[in-house]
Amino acid sequence: MAGKLRNGWPETSGALIKDDLGAWMLNRVLWVTDSGFNSATNRAYLQRGGEHYIVCEKLRSASAAAKKALARPGRYHTVEGNLSVKEVRVGDGARAQRFVVCVNPEAKARDEIVRGNLLAYLERRIAGSDEWSKQRRDELVGELRQTPGVARFCRRTKDHKLRVDKAAIDKDAHFDGKWLIRTSDDTLTPTDLAKAYKQLYQVERGWRDLKGSLSLRPVFHHREDRIRSHIQLCWLALLLVRVVENATGDTWRNVRNELDRMHLVTLETKQGRIAKRSATTKGQSEILAALEMREPAQILDYELPTPAE
Template identity: 60%
Template sequence: MYLRETKRRNRDGSVVSYLALAHNERDPESGTPRARILYNFGRADRVDRAALERLVDSIGRFLGHESASEQADAGSGELPPVVDSRAMGASWVADQLWQRLGISTAIGEAVAGGRVDAELVERVVFAMVANRLSGEPLSKRAGTRWVAERVFIPGLEAMSEDDCYRAMDRFLEVIGEVQRRVFFSVANLLNLQVDLVFFDSTSTYWETDTADQPDPREELDPREDERATDGDEAGEAVEAAVRTWGRSKDHRPDLPQVVIGMAVTREGIPVRVWTFPGDASDQTLLRTVKDDLRDWQLGRVVWVLDRGFTSEQNRRYLQRAGGGYIMGEKLRGASSEAAAALSRQGRYRTVAGNLRVKEVRVDDGAARDRFIVCHNPEAAERDAAVRAAIVARLEAAIEGSDQLPAAERAELAGALRTKPGYNRFLRTTPKGYLRVDRAAVRRDAHYDGKYLLRTSDESLSAGDIAEGYKALYEAERGWRDLKTGIDLRPVFHHKPQRIQAHVQLCWLALLLMRVAEHATSDTWRNLRHELDRLHLVTMATREGHLAQRSELTPGQRDILAALELPTPPRVLDVAATK
C-alpha cells in the first residue's frame, strides 16, 4: 500500500498531479502487478494536507512511532510551545446532555425567524447555563472572559455582554414553548413518572433599598375572566419578577425579593420553574402553577405539597379536572379534622424500614379526605430527647425567679417567650410566678415521631402516600442546589424580564445537573471535580496550531460510560499557519 501520484498534461501544456492511496495486486492470468486504487485524494495542489498529516499520525501511533509534528520538533531539539490550555470536561458533558435532551433543538427552533441569529442565541444560552454549572458562576461581563479564555464551549469561541442580554431577552420570549418541549423530551428519554408532581416555593432577595414599581400590564391576569365564575374568593397570582417586600424564606425581610416556585418529579427532575412578585403567597401562586401544567395535558397528576398549601380553597382547586393532592397537615394547627385524625385509635403497620402508618377517615362527605398518620420510632426518640433538653434549660432559666420582683419576673417571662421552644412549655401562674407547663409537655409527647398527611386520592395505598410525601425532599434539595451549587443569588439584573430569564437559566442548569446525577448515582460536585481534569491544549507546531485534549482518566471514562456519551475527539482543531 502506498501513496500514488499520477500526472496529466493539459492542452495548454500545464501538468496536473493527482494523489491516490493504491495497493498493488498481481493479475492471476498475466502474473503482472497492477495498481488498485483504494481512495482518491484528488488534485495534489488542492489536497487537504492537514487530513493527510492526521492520517500519518494515526498510523504512526498504531505502530508506536512519533507523530510527524513531534518528529519535526524533535529534530529541531525543541518541544512545541503550548499557547493555550482550558478546561473542557464539564462543558463537554453538559453540551452532550444539552443536545440529547433536545434543549438545543427546542431553543433553536423556538427563536428561529426574525432578525436574530438562532444558532448564536442557542450557543450563548448554553454558555450561560454551563457557567452556572462550573462551580464559580459569574456575571455576564465576567462570563464573556470565561468563555474566551478559560473554558471550551463547543461552537462558541467568544461572546459579548450584549450577546448575553439579547439572548436572554429572546429566550424569555419563547420560554413557555421551550419549557413544554424540553419537559416532554426529557420525560420520554428518561421514562419519567409524572403521576406525582412535587411542588415547593422559596424566595430570593436583592441588595437594594427600594422595591420595583409593578408594571400596570402585569396587574391583570389574562385568565381572570375565565376564573371569575369559579366562586373562589382566593386571590390569583400572575407570573412576574417584581421585587418587593414579603415573607422572606432566606430570613432577610429587610430586602426586596421575588418568589420562585418549582415542580419536580419523584426522581428529582425539575419540571418547570415559575417567578412571582415578592409578596405572592404560597396559596395564591399555586393556582397559576396548576393551570400552567394543566395546559400541558399531563393526564392524571397528584400534587405533593408541604403544610404551607393546606387551605381548603387550594385543596378543592387541585381536585378539579380529576386531579389530586397529598399534603402535610400541621400537627399543632387549628384544624379540627387533623385533631380528630390524631385522636382516632388504630393499629400502625410497617411499610418501609422503620416507618409505620395508619389510615383514618374523619367524615363521610362527598369531598372527604383520607388522613395518614405516620410514625417513626427513631424520630420519636429524638423528639423526646430534644424536648427533655429544652425543658431542662427552661427549668434552669426560671430557677430562683420566685424571689425576683414582679417587674423583673415579667421581663424574664417576656424574654423567654421570644424563644419558640421555651414558649411552648412556659406558663405563668395567676400570681405571676413562672412554671414549666407539665400538661403542655405531656400533650407535646403525643406528637413524638409523627407527621400527618391529608390526601384526596383513593387509588394510592397508605404506604405509597407516606413514601411519596417523603420524596418531597427532592424539591427541597433542588432549592439547596439552586442557592448554593448553582448560585441563584446574587443576581446582577434589575429588569423584571432579565430576572425571569436568569431564574430560567438556573432551572436548565439544575435540569442538566439532575440528569447527570440520576444516571451516575453521584453528585455533580464530584462529577465536575473529575471532569475538570480534562483539558484542551493548543500547541504551535511548524504546520500550524494543534488543539488536542488530554488523555481520559479512568474516572472520566466511567462517567461517559454511565451517561452513554461518546468520547471527545482527540484532536478538535487544526489551524494551518498562514
C-alpha cells in the same frame, strides 16, 4: 409571575401554578404539598378537572378533622424500614376525608432529645425568678418567645410565677415522630401516600443542599453559557452526594469530614523529595469499600535530589 405572587402568597399560589401547568398541557397531576399550602380553598382548586392532592397537616394547630384523625385508635403497619402508617377516615359518605398517620421511631427519638434540650434551657432561664419583680418576669417571657419552641412549655401561676408546664410537655410528646397527611385519592395505598410525601421531602432537601453546601447561589457569572455550566455542575455534585449517601448509609457531611482527614504531605529527604499521603483510617477504609473504590497510592510523586553544583 412575580407580580401575581406578590398578593396573597401562598394562598393564591396553588391556583397560579395549576393554571401555568395547564398552559403546558399538564392537566393530570397528583399534587404533593407541605402544610404551608394546605387550605380548603387550595385543596378545592387542586381537585378541579378530577385531579387529586396529598397535603401535610399541621399537628399542633390542626383542623378539627385532623385532630379527630390523630385521636382515632388503630393499628400501625410498617411499610418500609423504620416508617409505620395508619389509615384513618373522618366523616361519612361523599364528605369523608382520608388521612394517613405516619410514625418514624428515629424522628421520635430526635424530637424527645430536642424537647429535653429546650426544657433544660427553660429551667435555667426561670431558675430564681420567684424573687424577681413581675415586670422582670414579663421581660423574660418576652425573651423566651424569641426562641422557637420554648415559650409553649412555660406557664404562669396565679401569682404570676413562672413554671414548666407539665401538661404542655405531655401534649407535645404525643406528636413525637409523627406527621399527618390528607389525600383526596382513594386509589393509592397508605404506603404509596407515605412514599409520595417523602419524595417531596427529598426534593426540598435537594434544594437545600444545592443552595447551601453546594453553593448554587449566588452565581458570580454573567454569560449565559457559564451560568448554565455552573448550575449543571452543581446538579452533578448533588447527584454525586446522593450516590455517596446511598452507598455508605451516612450523610455527606460525615463522609466528607472523614475523607478530609486524608492529607498529602511532601517530605524532603537525602534520597529526594517524596509526596506521600497519610495512613488510611478505619472510617476511610469503610467508605472506600462501600463506594467500591481502591485506596489512593501511598506514594504519589518522587523526585531525585538535585546534584550539588
